[in-house]
Structure formats: structure tokens, C-alpha cells
Amino acid sequence: MEHTIICGETTEELKKMKDGSVDLIFADPPYWMRTEGVLKRVEGTEYRGCSDSWDHFDSLEEYEKFTESWLAECYRVLKTNGSFWVIGGMQCIYTIGAIMQRLGFWIVNDVVWHKKNPTPNFLGTRLNNSHETLIWATKSRRSRYTFHYKTAKELNLDTVDEEAFEKGKRKQLGSVWKIPVCQGNERMKDEAGGKLHSTQKPEELLYRIIAISSNPGDVVLDPFGGTMTTAAMAKKLGRSSVMIEIDPRFCELGRKRVERTEFEDSPVARAAFDKKPRKVTMSEMIGAGYFTAGESFCLRDGQSAATLLPDGKLLFGGEVMDMHSCAAKARGSAAQRLNGFDVWYVLRDGKPVSVSEIRDAYRASLEEL
Numbered sequence: 001m002e003h004t005i006i007c008g009e010t011t012e013e014l015k016k017m018k019d020g021s022v023d024l025i026f027a028d029p030p031y032w033m034r035t036e037g038v039l040k041r042v043e044g045t046e047y048r049g050c051s052d053s054w055d056h057f058d059s060l061e062e063y064e065k066f067t068e069s070w071l072a073e074c075y076r077v078l079k080t081n082g083s084f085w086v087i088g089g090m091q092c093i094y095t096i097g098a099i100m101q102r103l104g105f106w107i108v109n110d111v112v113w114h115k116k117n118p119t120p121n122f123l124g125t126r127l128n129n130s131h132e133t134l135i136w137a138t139k140s141r142r143s144r145y146t147f148h149y150k151t152a153k154e155l156n157l158d159t160v161d162e163e164a165f166e167k168g169k170r171k172q173l174g175s176v177w178k179i180p181v182c183q184g185n186e187r188m189k190d191e192a193g194g195k196l197h198s199t200q201k202p203e204e205l206l207y208r209i210i211a212i213s214s215n216p217g218d219v220v221l222d223p224f225g226g227t228m229t230t231a232a233m234a235k236k237l238g239r240s241s242v243m244i245e246i247d248p249r250f251c252e253l254g255r256k257r258v259e260r261t262e263f264e265d266s267p268v269a270r271a272a273f274d275k276k277p278r279k280v281t282m283s284e285m286i287g288a289g290y291f292t293a294g295e296s297f298c299l300r301d302g303q304s305a306a307t308l309l310p311d312g313k314l315l316f317g318g319e320v321m322d323m324h325s326c327a328a329k330a331r332g333s334a335a336q337r338l339n340g341f342d343v344w345y346v347l348r349d350g351k352p353v354s355v356s357e358i359r360d361a362y363r364a365s366l367e368e369l
């Protein structure tokens, strides 16, 4: 996998990229926080929020112009079936969302990142601002975007109790994600040991986005790289990345972070939970020795009902038919066809074993090859 960091102004650099060349974009742009004066904690110490020069704009018009320029380029470089994610706070997300819709983006979901440990509202003048919003969008309503539904369920750790989780129970991942703000060892330090970046995003957030909406080997683009959280998580998950960042210091320290990060092979990284099982036929399994032509197919009670023919069809009451139509007949169902793999059993060591279980064993043997 390749990991590229481009040090430059994002719209200028995006313009150099080819149309439809990336699979997934995650953008964490300047929020235009409009910070003024010095903010003090209750005990009097100074709170360092985001007052960086890159977050300064003179007017809404200027912010809109900037936002439209990089969003339009992102739209162009995104593949037809790619995914676009953007994060923002209350200061900017409505502006960004409105421009996105004007440019043609189709909104799939908005996700609330509920911060488990938000910065308090020191003055007690309004609600504690404990979330940010993410917009997940595609290029059009018809885009056939990647969504690893089962992987998303697997990453949803907080919705079932521990015992149920151990038993493999999972719930659908919803649109409120409880994730702590970036902290501890994850926080990148500057040369003096202080906080390197004012708005570094938590790895878990990016891990989730990349795992559920891209495939192994895909190209992930981040037009506002910062500390390169996106590249680090792309590498961890076996995707390539292209990062753009205007500040050479972040580019340099971020490059070291990506170099330190290793690929971690896992079912989540491989999107293994969502892999569609390979289609296999009865005649193929007869050929592989998993079934024998002439053997009896029975129902769950072990009562013999049909005979397996060499081409995988069944002989039932003097009639030759496929296993699914035969399953419906043998069960006396009103339906024309039932899933024969679930209905039929064969005797192994005198005991009925489901045909579906034998198919699983055959599929597993194919994966080992």
C-alpha cells in the first residue's frame, strides 16, 4: 500500500489529481471557530482551544468561497461509487452541508460523534457542547457505495451486554457514536512535549469510517491531513492514502507517525464479516466427494425421502427435480421452492447432518487451498 503526504494548499493540490481517482474521502476542514479573547478554566488557567491562523476567516462569504472550492474538487476526484465523509461543529456543518447539496452530493447519513469527555462550558452560559457532526455522502443517489454492514455491527461494542456479546450477538450500528476525544499516548506531542495539534481526531473515529465504507486496497484521501490520523488508520487497515496538509511541520511529524504505524491484519481489516460466501452446487460437491450419487436425502427426522442423482438433482416420488423444488414438495409447502440447503439432511455415521453444514465444511476447505 502507498502512503503519500502532499504539503500544500488543498484546492491547488486537489486540482492536480485525476477525476474519479479515490474511493473514500474524509475531510476535517477548518471549522471557523470564531474564537475571541482568552478562555479561562474555572480555576483560572488558560484553555487552549483552536485559535490557529488556518482557522481564521474574515466573513461568512469568505468561508463559503473556500468551502465550495475544496468541496467541488473533492466531488470531482471521488469515484462514482465512492464515499465522502466530512466532520464539523455547529459553527460550520450547516454551511458545509448546504454547499454539498448544491454541488450534487447525496447524503447517506449524518452521524453524531458524542464525545465521552467533552471540554466543559467554563462560563456556564449555555449547554455543554458535547458532540460534533459527520456527514456521510455519495456523488449521487444512484452511487453503489461500499457499506460493510456486518463489520459495522461488529464494531458496535456498546449495545449488548457482555454475556450476549460473548455469544456473538450484535446490534445494528446507529448514527450516534460514543467515542472519547483524542487523549493519552494517541495525542501527538510537539518538540517541547506539548500538544502538537489543537484538533487531532481520535483514531477510533477514523478506524470506524475507513473500515465500514472502504475495501482493502482502496485509496483514501484526506484534504486536511493535520497529524495524519487518517493515513495512520488507513495503513492499519490495509488501505492506501493521499494526504494534503498546508503546514510543513505537521507534514513532517505526521509522516513519522504513518511510518511508525503497522498494518494489523484482522477480520475487520479484511471486511471478512461481509464477504459473500462463494456459490457452490450439489454436482460440484459430489465431484469433491462431500456427497455420493445414489445416497438418500432426508428431512430433519432422518426419514428417507429422495435420492441424490449424479448431476445434483433429486429423484422424489418418481419425479426428477432440483433440490429446492423437491424440498417444498417433501415438506408439503404451498411455496414452489424452499431453500434445499436448510431443509435437507443426509445420514453420516447413522445421524442426520444438515446439507448446509456439509456445504460450510466444503467452503472452508476451499478457503484453506
Ligand SMILES: C[S@@+](CC[C@H](N)C(=O)[O-])C[C@H]1O[C@@H](n2cnc3c(N)ncnc32)[C@H](O)[C@@H]1O
Pocket: 008, 009, 010, 011, 028, 029, 030, 031, 054, 197, 199, 200, 201, 202, 223, 224, 225, 226, 227, 228, 229, 230, 244, 245, 246, 247, 250
Ligand atoms: C481540523 S485540522 C485536521 C486535523 C486532523 N484530522 C487530525 O486528526 O490531526 C485541519 C488541518 O488542515 C490544515 N489546513 C487548513 N487550511 C488548509 C488549506 N487551505 N490547505 C491545506 N491544509 C489546510 C491545517 O493546517 C490543519 O492541520
